[in-house]
Amino acid sequence: MGMDPAGRVVHSTVRPHSETRRSAPIRTFLRTVDGVTIDSVYDPPAAVYDASSSPSRIPVFVVAHGFTGDVDRPHVRRVVEAFAQYGAVVTFSFRGHGASGGRSTVGDREVLDLAAAVAWARELGHTRVATVGFSMGGSVVLRHAALYRPDEAGREGRTDAHPDVVVSVSAPARWYYRGTAPMRKLHWLVTRPAGRLVSRYGFRTRIHDRDWDPVPLSPVEAVPRIAPTPLLIVHGDRDGYFPLDHPRTLAEAAGGHAELWIEPMGHAEHAADDELLGRIGDWAVTAGG
Numbered sequence: 001m002g003m004d005p006a007g008r009v010v011h012s013t014v015r016p017h018s019e020t021r022r023s024a025p026i027r028t029f030l031r032t033v034d035g036v037t038i039d040s041v042y043d044p045p046a047a048v049y050d051a052s053s054s055p056s057r058i059p060v061f062v063v064a065h066g067f068t069g070d071v072d073r074p075h076v077r078r079v080v081e082a083f084a085q086y087g088a089v090v091t092f093s094f095r096g097h098g099a100s101g102g103r104s105t106v107g108d109r110e111v112l113d114l115a116a117a118v119a120w121a122r123e124l125g126h127t128r129v130a131t132v133g134f135s136m137g138g139s140v141v142l143r144h145a146a147l148y149r150p151d152e153a154g155r156e157g158r159t160d161a162h163p164d165v166v167v168s169v170s171a172p173a174r175w176y177y178r179g180t181a182p183m184r185k186l187h188w189l190v191t192r193p194a195g196r197l198v199s200r201y202g203f204r205t206r207i208h209d210r211d212w213d214p215v216p217l218s219p220v221e222a223v224p225r226i227a228p229t230p231l232l233i234v235h236g237d238r239d240g241y242f243p244l245d246h247p248r249t250l251a252e253a254a255g256g257h258a259e260l261w262i263e264p265m266g267h268a269e270h271a272a273d274d275e276l277l278g279r280i281g282d283w284a285v286t287a288g289g
Contacts, residue, residue, distance in 0.1 A: 030092070030120055032112040036102035040092040040117055041071050042124060046084045055125030059087035059285050062117050062129060062163070064137030066170075066268045067106065067186065068203040070098025075269040079134075082277035086285050088126060092117045094137070096206040103208040106190055107136050107175075108216045111144045115161035118148075122160045130165035130284040135241070135268040138171025139219045142250075145229055146222035165288040166226060167280055169234040170268040173220045173246040173253075182241045182267075223253040230287035231258040234272075234280065236265035259283075 026042040045058055061083040065076050070093035080089045094113050096104030104110070114131065121129050133141035141163070148162040178184050189195035190207055199205045223231070231254060235247035244262065251260040265271040272280075 028120075030116040032095075032116045034109065034112055036095045036109075036113070037100060038092050038095065038113050038116055039071055039099040040090065040120060041080075042120075043080050043084055043089040043091070045086075045088045055088070056127045058126060059128040059130060059288055060090060060121045060124070060126035061087055061281070061284065062090045062092075062114065062121055062131045064110075064114055064131065064133035064140050065091070065094065065097075066135035066137055067104070068097070068199070068205045069093075069134075069137075069269070070100075070204065072098060078274075079132075079269055079272070079277060082274055083132070083281050085278070086281035087128075087130075088121075088124075090117050090121045094140075096208070098204060103206045105208050105212070107139050107143070108212055110136070110140045111147060114140055114144045115148055118144075118163060119161045128164050128288045129162075130167065130288055131163040132167040132169070132280065132284070133171065134169045134272070135171065138168040138268075141166050142168050142171060142219045142222045142226065143217055145231070146217065146225035149225075150229070163229060165230045165232075165284045167232045167234065167284060168219075168250070169272060169280075170236060170239055170242065171219055171233070171246070171250070172242050173249040174218050175215065177242065177246075179243070180241055186241075220249055220253045223250050223258065224255060227254070227257040232261065232280070232283055232287070233258050234261045234263060234276070236263050236267060236271055238265060239267045239271075241267050 028040055030038045030040050063079055069076050071091045080091055083089045093100040094110050095102035118129055131141040145163050145166045150162045178187055189199045196207045199207050233247050233250050251258050
């Protein structure tokens with residue numbers, strides 16, 4: 001399951017076809033360009049596609065979870081089940097989360113994890129990739145789309161890691177925001193030794209102990225670079241982490257390119273109900289052609 005006899009992490013070579021799409025998920029470990037192993041799962045689409053459909057005709061959703069999430073969390077699996085009604089789904093645990101290796105950099109080098117997952121989705125035969133991120137994952141999909149573009153080689157020369165559609169849910173617009181109580185708690189978890197211990201043993205999330213150097217491109221700086229890739233920004237009007245100036249700032253920075261949905265909800269995956277996830281899935285399929 002992702003390990004060769006010598007103990008090395010390898011890519012799965014299984015490709016979806018008429019039988020695989022209706023069988024169990026594929027689970028493997030991917031390796032990022034900086035050598036981190038990423039626990040990843042491919043879920044075939046639900047029975048909405050004909051058995052003879054080629055993967056090239058089926059969209060795939062690559063889901064980037066929020067901070068302290070992982071591929072096995074119930075709220076992440078619920079997202080998978082919703083998007084599987086519209087296409088195949090790839091989920092993965094960010095570095096430092098769950099069974100993945102490394103330590104979390106809270107949105108910086110996580111773009112490399114997402115790039116590995118997108119490239120795997122294309123390896124499996126899918127030609128239309130929608131990246132959907134929640135909270136921290138929402139900031140990652142924005143930065144990833146700015147750094148990996150279909151008309152450029154992207155970071156590390158990769159040409160297979162770009163998204164065709166981007167959806168960011170409950171994302172911050174800027175770094176170091178401490179204006180709400182939940183964000184002050186999160187900063188304590190990330191910046192304090194005691195907080196990192198709580199995160200490691202209480203949330204199965206291992207956090208890097210070094211500051212960003214250099215500070216990565218912020219979400220609001222990334223958004224103008226995403227066009228012409230279709231972009232949807234979704235945010236809750238009761239979000240306890242990031243108030244509404246965050247999504248509005250992101251949409252303004254997009255210069256009219258992004259679509260903005262303000263929804264009657266709280267924060268990220270836990271607050272996104274099945275109806276909203278269905279609308280996101282429908283939007284992504286339509287926007288992706």
